[in-house]
Amino acid sequence: MALLEARNVQKHFGSVEVLKSIDLDVEQGQVVALIGASGSGKTTFLRCINLLEQYDAGSIALDGEVVGFTSDGRRRPLSERRVSAQRARIGMVFQQFNLFPHMTAEQNVMLGLTKVQGKAKDEAATIARHWLDRVGLSERRDHYPYQLSGGQQQRVAIARAVAMSPRLMLFDEATSALDPELVAEVLAVIQDLAKSGMTMLLVSHEMLFVRDVASKVVFMDGGRIAQAGPPEEVFHHPENERLKTFLGRFHGMFGQPV
Amino acid sequence: MLNYNFNWSVIWRNWDKFVDALLLGLGMAVVSLLIGTLIGLLVAYARGAGPRWLRWPAFVYVEFIRNVPLLLLVFFVYFGLPELGIYGLDKVQSFVLTLSLYAGAYMAEVFRAGLASIPRGYAEAARAIGLRPLQRQRYVILPVMFRITLPSITNNLVSLFKDTSLAAAIAVPELTFTARQVNANTFRVMESWLTATALYLFTAYAIAIVLRLVEKRYAVIR
Amino acid sequence: MIFERGHFIYEFWVARFSLLAGLWTTVSTSFLTIVIGSALGLVLGLVLAYGIWPLRFLARFYVDVIRGIPLLVLILFAYYGLALFKISVTPYWAGVIALSAFCVSHVAETVRGAIQSVPAGQDEAAKAIGLPFLKRVRYVILPQALRRVLPPWVNTALEMVKGTTLLSVIGVVELLLASQQAIARNYLILQFYLAATLFYFIVNFAIAQLAAALERRFRRFKY
Numbered sequence: 001m002a003l004l005e006a007r008n009v010q011k012h013f014g015s016v017e018v019l020k021s022i023d024l025d026v027e028q029g030q031v032v033a034l035i036g037a038s039g040s041g042k043t044t045f046l047r048c049i050n051l052l053e054q055y056d057a058g059s060i061a062l063d064g065e066v067v068g069f070t071s072d073g074r075r076r077p078l079s080e081r082r083v084s085a086q087r088a089r090i091g092m093v094f095q096q097f098n099l100f101p102h103m104t105a106e107q108n109v110m111l112g113l114t115k116v117q118g119k120a121k122d123e124a125a126t127i128a129r130h131w132l133d134r135v136g137l138s139e140r141r142d143h144y145p146y147q148l149s150g151g152q153q154q155r156v157a158i159a160r161a162v163a164m165s166p167r168l169m170l171f172d173e174a175t176s177a178l179d180p181e182l183v184a185e186v187l188a189v190i191q192d193l194a195k196s197g198m199t200m201l202l203v204s205h206e207m208l209f210v211r212d213v214a215s216k217v218v219f220m221d222g223g224r225i226a227q228a229g230p231p232e233e234v235f236h237h238p239e240n241e242r243l244k245t246f247l248g249r250f251h252g253m254f255g256q257p258v
Numbered sequence: 259m260l261n262y263n264f265n266w267s268v269i270w271r272n273w274d275k276f277v278d279a280l281l282l283g284l285g286m287a288v289v290s291l292l293i294g295t296l297i298g299l300l301v302a303y304a305r306g307a308g309p310r311w312l313r314w315p316a317f318v319y320v321e322f323i324r325n326v327p328l329l330l331l332v333f334f335v336y337f338g339l340p341e342l343g344i345y346g347l348d349k350v351q352s353f354v355l356t357l358s359l360y361a362g363a364y365m366a367e368v369f370r371a372g373l374a375s376i377p378r379g380y381a382e383a384a385r386a387i388g389l390r391p392l393q394r395q396r397y398v399i400l401p402v403m404f405r406i407t408l409p410s411i412t413n414n415l416v417s418l419f420k421d422t423s424l425a426a427a428i429a430v431p432e433l434t435f436t437a438r439q440v441n442a443n444t445f446r447v448m449e450s451w452l453t454a455t456a457l458y459l460f461t462a463y464a465i466a467i468v469l470r471l472v473e474k475r476y477a478v479i480r
Numbered sequence: 481m482i483f484e485r486g487h488f489i490y491e492f493w494v495a496r497f498s499l500l501a502g503l504w505t506t507v508s509t510s511f512l513t514i515v516i517g518s519a520l521g522l523v524l525g526l527v528l529a530y531g532i533w534p535l536r537f538l539a540r541f542y543v544d545v546i547r548g549i550p551l552l553v554l555i556l557f558a559y560y561g562l563a564l565f566k567i568s569v570t571p572y573w574a575g576v577i578a579l580s581a582f583c584v585s586h587v588a589e590t591v592r593g594a595i596q597s598v599p600a601g602q603d604e605a606a607k608a609i610g611l612p613f614l615k616r617v618r619y620v621i622l623p624q625a626l627r628r629v630l631p632p633w634v635n636t637a638l639e640m641v642k643g644t645t646l647l648s649v650i651g652v653v654e655l656l657l658a659s660q661q662a663i664a665r666n667y668l669i670l671q672f673y674l675a676a677t678l679f680y681f682i683v684n685f686a687i688a689q690l691a692a693a694l695e696r697r698f699r700r701f702k703y
């Protein structure tokens with residue numbers, strides 16, 4: 001059984017079908033990268049996994065447990081309590097960081113530990129410091145978000161998510177809102193997490209990074225998965241015309257003709 | 259309602275009074291808004307661009323009015339002016355004078371914020387095509403400022419209309435005074451006050467809705 | 481001379497106890513109104529922002545109706561109307577009830593606006609770490625919203641202080657009516673009105689400046 005199993009996931013906004021039928025497995029310890037043109041439904045898929053959106057049909061299961069709905073076939077939405085508990089096992093990092101502006105870096109990381117996991121303040125603080133240290137911000141733990149650069153804010157956001165010891169981490173274009181010179185520091189942190197065995201599903205437009213870090217690359221097009229496989233295969237033997245065009249832009253970067 | 263028997267006939271019998279009262283209140287509010295707009299403009303310019311000796315009094319005027327209860331101002335003007343040797347204002351005029359001064363302070367704040375929010379580029383563009391200072395204000399800055407502040411002006415008119423209820427305290431026969439009178443004469447408490455309430459609500463929202471339409475018509479894309 | 485009948489200082493001294501009593505009434509009615517109005521207003525604001533639709537509809541109706549009626553009418557309505565319900569209240573409490581009802585609707589609207597001005601990403605980030613609804617509101621949304629509530633809340637509080645003068649109309653002897661009663665005895669119209677006016681001005685202006693200073697200090701947090 002894969003850690004994450006998505007089966008025939010569908011989602012529409014009004015009359016627009018945004019996810020047409022997504023099937024995807026993410027194994028324990030695997031790093032899966034979602035790529036695709038903007039508007040292809042990558043963000044929507046991640047948000048469905050974390051229940052920030054309700055998917056309309058199909059199922060998403062984490063550790064064999066359907067997220068968001070009862071699995072008795074009647075597909076009733078779960079209670080707010082159950083949903084929150086499920087979300088706590090999935091970490092998410094947003095494009096816009098979304099740090100809590102009225103809390104220091106450390107308080108940001110501690111909030112979920114104390115209020116969701118019920119840990120004591122001391123223990124939570126120890127964990128928070130550990131993770132802030134891990135993302136290279138031990139010096140900044142008493143800073144407020146407005147006192148941090150974009151890259152630092154995003155690293156705090158990553159620490160806030162991983163401190164909850166999630167089973168799965170979701171990254172939605174974690175570096176897209178950053179100035180180019182700040183991208184590398186955040187990618188390094190993500191890569192470090194990947195090496196430590198964290199299971200991740202990430203959306204990124206940093207193709208070199210994706211090729212390095214991902215064990216599986218999934219190309220989405222128009223709300224469907226058009227191609228999935230190891231990075232070498234997807235990047236060097238694109239089956240899909242759109243993917244060829246898409247990768248054409250990165251031609252030079254891979255040093256080989258696509 | 260514990261055994262309260264409504265009897266609306268007293269309201270119909272006094273309907274003309276209610277209508278006159280409503281129109282009087284509305285009239286006082288509109289006149290006060292107009293005078294207040296004039297005062298507000300002058301004061302806003304005085305505070306923003308006036309000479310130093312003018313900024314101070316403008317500031318004091320605005321802050322004074324905004325921090326003092328309107329009812330006190332109403333009494334002050336109504337009973338105080340004759341003491342100062344200024345006679346000849348009847349109740350309505352005295353109240354409109356007060357409400358105008360009151361509106362002036364609030365409008366000054368509205369206009370000050372409006373002027374401050376106009377992008378510098380407008381004035382520069384106006385200068386670039388060769389408009390003289392007064393022309394820049396007349397043709398560029400003021401029209402933009404009025405459009406920006408229209409929603410606040412609407413809110414102020416609605417507030418002023420509700421504030422005309424205070425004229426009852428000096429026996430101006432507007433809605434509140436009339437309701438109280440009908441209440442006193444007929445003992446129909448619910449009917450009198452529900453009527454006044456309904457008329458205030460209706461008029462307040464009617465003003466808001468009509469002016470929202472005007473706002474839409476003149477909306478600036480910003 | 482100053483200490484003669486008919487001179488302001490003398491008459492002020494004579495009226496000192498009734499003026500103080502009036503001042504106390506102004507303070508106590510303001511305080512009660514602001515406390516009751518803010519507490520209930522916060523609850524109603526939460527209903528406006530998060531309530532299920534029938535509740536939200538009722539709250540919206542209440543807020544919009546109250547805000548469309550002059551405060552003076554509310555006060556008179558409460559004064560004459562409550563008696564009909566066989567609720568015997570003193571003018572003082574009829575006034576406090578009316579002022580509070582007014583304060584509630586303004587605070588509620590302010591709270592709703594502030595809650596809805598917190599970016600959606602904040603709520604989503606709080607969801608993503610698994611915080612349930614009440615904790616999201618308590619730890620993430622409200623702290624940010626309340627910061628935004630401060631300036632309009634102070635404004636409403638000052639409106640309430642000024643609004644207590646309307647209680648004079650139903651015979652509550654607060655500062656304005658106490659001054660008028662003094663005037664009725666000594667005819668020092670300008671002096672006593674001016675004194676009351678200056679008093680309100682100084683107190684309200686000071687509170688407003690204090691709040692503005694507080695607001696400037698908060699501003700460094702940039703949220």
Ligand SMILES: Nc1ncnc2c1ncn2[C@@H]1O[C@H](COP(=O)(O)OP(=O)(O)O)[C@@H](O)[C@H]1O
Pocket residue numbers: 013018036037038039040041042043044045
């Ligand atoms: N809340 C929403 N309401 C309506 N349409 C939406 C909403 N969120 C996303 N969409 C639409 O769904 C499509 C997919 O969006 P998204 O998942 O953000 O794509 P990606 O992340 O791949 O760029 C887009 O066409 C977008 O306009």
Ligand SMILES: [Mg+2]
Pocket residue numbers: 042043044173
């Ligand atoms: Mg996206």
